[in-house]
Amino acid sequence: MTQQISDAELEIMKIIWANPEKVTLFPYILDGLAARGRPCQKNTLIVLLSRLMNKGFLRAKKVGRRNEYTALVSEAEYQTAQTRHFLDKIYEGNAKGLVSNLIAGDLLTDEEYEDLKRLLENGRGLS
Amino acid sequence: MSALWNVFLPMSLSGALLILILLTGRFFWKNRVSRQWQYYIWLAVVLRLLIPFGPEPGLLGGIRQVIDQAVSQEASFQPAQLPTDEWTGVQTPAASAGEHGESVGLPQDAGTALFNRIWLIWLAVAAGLLIRKITIYQGFLRYVRAGMTPVSDLDHLNQLSIAAEQTGVKRPVELSVNPLISSPLLLGIFHPCIVLPSEDVAANDFRYIVLHELTHCKRWDMAYKWLVQVTVCLHWFNPLVHLMGREITKACEFSCDEAVLAKTGGDHAQDYGKTLLNAMAAIGKYKETLGTATLSGNKQLLKERIDAIMKFQKKSTAVRLLTAALTLCVLTGAVFAGVYPVAAANPSSGKPVAEPPKASTPGKTNTNSKRYACLAERYYASGSLPLFQMTFSYLDEKTQNEWLDRIFADGEIAYMGAVLNLLDDDCPQIQHLAETIYQDGNIAFFSTLTNHMSDEVLETWLDRALDDWNFAFQSVLFNALDWDGEFDELKDKEEKEWYEAQKAEYQAAGVTIDGKNYYYQGKLVRIFLDVRQPDQSFYTLDINQKGVINIRVIRNAQNQITGVAYLTQAEAEELFGEEDIEDLLDEEENPLGNASMEVTIPLNVKTLPAGETVCLGEYPLSEGDRIWYELAAKTGDGMQIFFRKDEERPVYWSVENLRQGSEPLQCTADFTVGPPAKPGTYTMYLRATNGALKNVTGSLSFALSDAF
Numbered sequence: 001m002t003q004q005i006s007d008a009e010l011e012i013m014k015i016i017w018a019n020p021e022k023v024t025l026f027p028y029i030l031d032g033l034a035a036r037g038r039p040c041q042k043n044t045l046i047v048l049l050s051r052l053m054n055k056g057f058l059r060a061k062k063v064g065r066r067n068e069y070t071a072l073v074s075e076a077e078y079q080t081a082q083t084r085h086f087l088d089k090i091y092e093g094n095a096k097g098l099v100s101n102l103i104a105g106d107l108l109t110d111e112e113y114e115d116l117k118r119l120l121e122n123g124r125g126l127s
Numbered sequence: 128m129s130a131l132w133n134v135f136l137p138m139s140l141s142g143a144l145l146i147l148i149l150l151t152g153r154f155f156w157k158n159r160v161s162r163q164w165q166y167y168i169w170l171a172v173v174l175r176l177l178i179p180f181g182p183e184p185g186l187l188g189g190i191r192q193v194i195d196q197a198v199s200q201e202a203s204f205q206p207a208q209l210p211t212d213e214w215t216g217v218q219t220p221a222a223s224a225g226e227h228g229e230s231v232g233l234p235q236d237a238g239t240a241l242f243n244r245i246w247l248i249w250l251a252v253a254a255g256l257l258i259r260k261i262t263i264y265q266g267f268l269r270y271v272r273a274g275m276t277p278v279s280d281l282d283h284l285n286q287l288s289i290a291a292e293q294t295g296v297k298r299p300v301e302l303s304v305n306p307l308i309s310s311p312l313l314l315g316i317f318h319p320c321i322v323l324p325s326e327d328v329a330a331n332d333f334r335y336i337v338l339h340e341l342t343h344c345k346r347w348d349m350a351y352k353w354l355v356q357v358t359v360c361l362h363w364f365n366p367l368v369h370l371m372g373r374e375i376t377k378a379c380e381f382s383c384d385e386a387v388l389a390k391t392g393g394d395h396a397q398d399y400g401k402t403l404l405n406a407m408a409a410i411g412k413y414k415e416t417l418g419t420a421t422l423s424g425n426k427q428l429l430k431e432r433i434d435a436i437m438k439f440q441k442k443s444t445a446v447r448l449l450t451a452a453l454t455l456c457v458l459t460g461a462v463f464a465g466v467y468p469v470a471a472a473n474p475s476s477g478k479p480v481a482e483p484p485k486a487s488t489p490g491k492t493n494t495n496s497k498r499y500a501c502l503a504e505r506y507y508a509s510g511s512l513p514l515f516q517m518t519f520s521y522l523d524e525k526t527q528n529e530w531l532d533r534i535f536a537d538g539e540i541a542y543m544g545a546v547l548n549l550l551d552d553d554c555p556q557i558q559h560l561a562e563t564i565y566q567d568g569n570i571a572f573f574s575t576l577t578n579h580m581s582d583e584v585l586e587t588w589l590d591r592a593l594d595d596w597n598f599a600f601q602s603v604l605f606n607a608l609d610w611d612g613e614f615d616e617l618k619d620k621e622e623k624e625w626y627e628a629q630k631a632e633y634q635a636a637g638v639t640i641d642g643k644n645y646y647y648q649g650k651l652v653r654i655f656l657d658v659r660q661p662d663q664s665f666y667t668l669d670i671n672q673k674g675v676i677n678i679r680v681i682r683n684a685q686n687q688i689t690g691v692a693y694l695t696q697a698e699a700e701e702l703f704g705e706e707d708i709e710d711l712l713d714e715e716e717n718p719l720g721n722a723s724m725e726v727t728i729p730l731n732v733k734t735l736p737a738g739e740t741v742c743l744g745e746y747p748l749s750e751g752d753r754i755w756y757e758l759a760a761k762t763g764d765g766m767q768i769f770f771r772k773d774e775e776r777p778v779y780w781s782v783e784n785l786r787q788g789s790e791p792l793q794c795t796a797d798f799t800v801g802p803p804a805k806p807g808t809y810t811m812y813l814r815a816t817n818g819a820l821k822n823v824t825g826s827l828s829f830a831l832s833d834a835f
Contacts (some may be wrong), residue, residue, distance in 0.1 A: 008278030040281060041288030044300040048284070113425055 003055040009048055011038055013057060017075040023038075023061070023068035134179045135249070136359070142176035143367040145461055151373065156453070162435065162452050166382035169375045170351070171461040176358050178367065219332050248365065256360040271314060273320055275305040278326055286330070289320070294341040302337075313340040316349045335387065335395075335402040348379055377431075383434050400433045423762060459502070480625050498583045501817060507542070517546045524556060531560040535572055543572060547579050561588065570599050577607035598625060633657075636680065636688045641729045645669055647691060649744035649811075650676045654694055658682070675745065730758060732823040735815045742770075743811040746829070748800045753778065755797035758813070758825030765817025770792045770809040779804045785817060793825070 002043040005013065015032035016024045026045070040048075042058045049069065060067040073081075091097040102108050109117070149168065156165065180476035225329050278284060287302050301320035314320045321340045328336065343349070355375050388396055499521040507530075508514035519530065527550075534542045550556055556577050564573045565588070577585060585608050592600040605622045630640050638655075643654035677694035712744030728744065733735035735741050748754070759765055786792040800806065813823060 006277075008279050008281050008284070039285075041292075043286045043288030043291050044281065044284035047287075047301055050299060050301075052302055056651060 003057070005052065005057065007054060008038070008040075009052055009055075009057075011036060011049070012045070012048055012052065013071065013073075014075075016058070016069060016071050023070055025069070026067060029069070133246075138176060139362050139365045139368070139702050142172055142362070143365055145172045145175060146367045146371045148460065149457070150370070152453075153374075158435070158454065159446060160450050161382075161446070162378065162385040164454070166375070166378040168454065168457055169355075169378060171457050172371060173354055173358050173375075175461040176362055178696070179717070210796070218467070223824065228636055229370075234638060253361045256363055257357065258285065260356055260360065268314065271305055271308060274307045275303040275322060278302040278304055279321070280326065283326065283333060287341075290334060290337045290341055294338060294345045296341050296345045298344070300341065300344060311340060313338045313349065316347070318352075319344045319349075331398055332402045335391075335399050338387050338390065339383060342383050342390075343379075346383070346386070352376070352379070352704040367759065375781075380432060380702055381435055384432055385557075388436065396436050400436050403433060429552075457526050462745075463749060494814065500645060503530065509825060512542060512545055515542065516549065516652050519546045520549045527556050531556060532563055535560065535564060535567075536567070540571065540575060544575055545573065550579065552579050553581050553584050565591075568597075568599070570603055573600060574603045574607065577603060580607070582608060593621065593654070598629075601625065623644060632688055636691050638678070638680070639729060640732065643669070643675075643680075643729070644671060644728070646744075647676060647678050649728075649730065649742065651744075653677050656680065656694065668782075675747075727826050727828040729826050730756075730813075730824065732813060732820065735763075735820040735823065736818070737815050737819045740812050740814040743813055743827070745808050745810050746814070746827075747808045748804075749806040750800055752800040753830035754800065754828070755795070756825065756827040757795045758823055759791050759793035760820045761822035762824075763815060763818050763820035765815070766792060766794055766820055766823070767812075767814040767816050768796070770813070771812065772807050774808055779809070 011033060012029055015029050015036075018032075019028065025121055026049075029049075030040065030042070030045055047059070047106065049067075053060060057071065057073050057120070059072050060069045061070070062068075087095060087098060091101075103113065142552055149172065153165070187403045192794060235518075246340060247728065287300060291300055296319075299315070299318060299392040301318070303320055303322050303328045304681060305322050306325060308322055308324050311321065311323050314322060323333075323336065330615050354371050359368055359372040372771055384399070388399060391399070399782070503515060503518040503522060503526075506512075506518055516552060519527065522530065527546075531543075531546070534546065547557070557576060561573070561576050561580070561690050575786075577588075580588070584602055588603065588609065591597075591606040592604055601622065633640060633645075638645055638652070645655045651671065651674040652669070653671055654677040655671075656678070657680035679694050681692055683689050708827050732741055732743075746754075756768060758766070758768060764786040765784065767783035769778040771778050780796055782794040782796045784792060784794050813820075
């Protein structure tokens, strides 16, 4: 999953990921975008959703006259894929470089740094 | 298969004819008629070029016959084993495609073989061209799609959505950018996608570009364009069709510009023109724009377009009406330009169409009449008399007869007058109609008809009317003959005899006739009705708006007058229907009309005993009316004429005379109604002042003021 999506598309994905329901309906996304301060025209949303479907991020099931959207890619999957992409592109796959950069660039707060340390000591993987 | 070609050639010809008409017409309506109309009217031609069906042999059926003839003549120089019908492939059922294969094997002129195969060449070229166009388009699509990135800027996408709503495009429209293309364009028919050369466009430009492309999308211009491309491919041999293709591409952009401006309003013309110019700046990277809708094609066209945009204005109603009329013309033209008969085009119909050339003429007229009959129907329904009149002259005799009957049945006397003017005097149609009307007894229509009859015919009719004792028609016919200035003394005598007999008959019953006026008991009759027995089929009905009483002549079963009665309101209503009675009553409120006119009423009193007074009728008078009377008595020595409003009021306009020696006893006066006499209804009286009066005759005249 290396498809890149635009910011606007990501916004939509975030709304769908954040939705506790299994399927998401069109008005829900429209309201969600407005709530996030990025109001969007109906047609725009239709275009963006169809792009997401083409990229394999979404699936739409037609029920009556409305579409039920389901995410095909989870948020975690997307994040991992994006991070890997980022790692490959900037650090040539070297995760250490990324972390040291994060620390050196003061991008991590002390708290976050402690959390990470504990995580490493207790075992592998994120909870 | 060659039959297909045989349909195609005439189709191409009739199409070419229409194209020529539209191309010529363009110079007249270029800036006058809506650009959108100029664009869509081509659709009629395209459909004519694509749909091989038409009503029977059309206008070109005749031309086709001529071609066939010419070809047959040419082909008759060929050896006998090649029948002339090889060319048409339809005159003998055997001449099917399979037979062609065999006949080619025979030793014969190579040119003829080629001629037989011409449809194959045509089809091959058409298919080749179409395939080429499609591949070029696909190549172009690939080229554009390869370098295309979807626009993710929400602002632009939202603007597009708003524009889509504004133009009414329901399908979702994609928006992409491809720096390799030269000007904005629209791809795809079902999944439209607007491609911009760059995302970096001024907001205003973006709006117009998107509006323009969405308008293309909304109007299914892509489908139209492809339809035209298919037409051009099929008619590749017809240069006019190619010309049409180019013309439609142009018209498409013009009409799209117009549609955009109609949406945004004419005051945006300048901005819109600027957008076009900006889009032009980057022209010329990829030439092929076939099958796509670009914002701007080439510079010459752009100049014209900007010119048209600046001249944009909403079309007036008059122009719209004109446009509607033009559309009707072109459409009927397209439908009736026709193709070679469908039956002939279809060999499987099994019926060889071996019509001799001369048979084509009636066939053609027949179709034309059908067409004109349709038009006549339409114009009649829409009440367009001048157009109806024009069409009528093209109808054949039978149809004209039908129409005459119908117009008569509908009582459309205006139409009747108009169409009668088109017909020759005494033509069979008029004879036919006269018969109908005579049977029906409609005098009004018959008298219209008499203007279109010669004296000889009128005389035959008169003889018939005389035989039938049909007085009403007799009088109409006498009139008609009189107008023609050839006064037949015999007829005159007969008429006079009838008239005198009639007059005497009425006189006996107390009704006096003076010219067209009827009087009863000294009063002018408004409605005069005399229904003759026994079958009540003939009657005399006279309506005089100025009259004051309604009377009816009563006859017994022997048709003798037994008396005169006043018509009751109910009877009058039955006679005319309520509405007409209303009209008459309306008239009564203003009984003297509004024009200054003179009325003379004859007065006649046989005897009046000495000292007695007799009433000579009631007259509504108003201020300014001039009245003069003149009465003379044969015997008696004194008479007085006076007017009175009612019994108590003073007497007006009184004249009293005594006989002076051998001078005749008479009263004359001439006065104008005015103060102190007030307007109103006055009764005229005659009094015998000195001895009994006998045979008092004379008249009373009015000159009504136009003070109303």
